[in-house]
Amino acid sequence: MRRVRYDEYGGPEVLKVEETEIPTPGEGQVLIRAETIGANFVDTKFRRGPSAGTLFTRPLPGSPTGDVVGTVEAVGPGVDPSTRGRRVAALVDPDAFADFAVADAAWLADVPAGVDDAAASTLPSAATTALRVLRAGQVKADETVLVQAAAGTIGHLAVQLARLEGAGTVIALAGSATKLDFAREHGADVAVDYTAADWVDQVRAAAPDGVDVVLDSVGGELTRQSLELLAPFGRLVAYGVASGDFATIPVMSLVGLRTVTGTSLLNWRRAAPERAAAEVAELAGHFAAGRLRTSVHTRLPLTDVEKAHRILEARENLGRVLLIP
Secondary structure, three states: OEEEEEOOOOOHHHOEEEEOOOOOOOOOEEEEEEEEEEOOOHHHHHHHHHHHOHHHOOOOOEOOOEEEEEEEEEEOOOOOHHHOOOEEEEEEOOOOOEOEEEEEHHHOEEOOOOOOHHHHOOOOOHHHHHHHHHHHOOOOOOOEEEEOOOOOOOHHHHHHHHHHOOOOEEEEEEOOHHHHHHHHHOOOOEEEEOOOOOHHHHHHHHOOOOEEEEEEOOOHHHHHHHHHOEEEEEEEEEOOOOOOOOOOOOHHHHOOOOEEEEOOHHHHHHHOHHHHHHHHHHHHHHHHHOOOOOOEEEEEEHHHHHHHHHHHHOOOOOOEEEEEO
């Protein structure tokens, strides 16, 4: 079978497709024959290695993580044999970019009938993260939610889920006119270009009493500016550092009755496994009922993995970048 790895840190050109044996699932694992693989922005940071910051350092040889959709081909010891043949989605690490992938059986997401591969690819991480960030922010009915990177894989789902969670006003931040239109198409009431010098003033005009919840995936100066936009009792939830700049939170910003918290999908699974699994099933229901939709920026063959990473790294994508084995 084919798989993607890299033997050195660097740009997308270090990603190489190589031939290897089909892996055998171990204890508690399954082997998935991949039909679609969702690529994630964070892997562009891992691929860069130490130059992207110590948080993103992984040992070599490296391989991208990914959201694999496919059929269970084989099961390892301790896994119910009836799992074989199920259509599932799973966050795979390592060796997600491959014809076959090994995944933990405990975190397989069943793909309901009628849910396409693009939507299915968001169940293991993107949609789950979007929902978890909103719930970590304790969004209440009619509150105002500000979504950073609102045209990205997670962001365009968060815009829709904010509405499903009861938000009254959803403000999207993105970096181009095309992305702003995309965010509006997915339900944003207001879309603001955060590269504009007056973007903070534009948000204040849209939310004169302040923003109740900020979904922060960027970090750095954007975190500090977003924090100042919070209303009294407002909450900022950090779940990513796309800028690579870890913001220092000024203590005096918090005395205005603002709260900063963070969330992580893997930590959430460890801390509350039953609730985490229930949220995946809930999201599958949203997709099956048509309440939530995934937009696909592009579908590329597995051999075009370098192009996929170039798109992600340049932040060009509107929604998902998918690889097809």
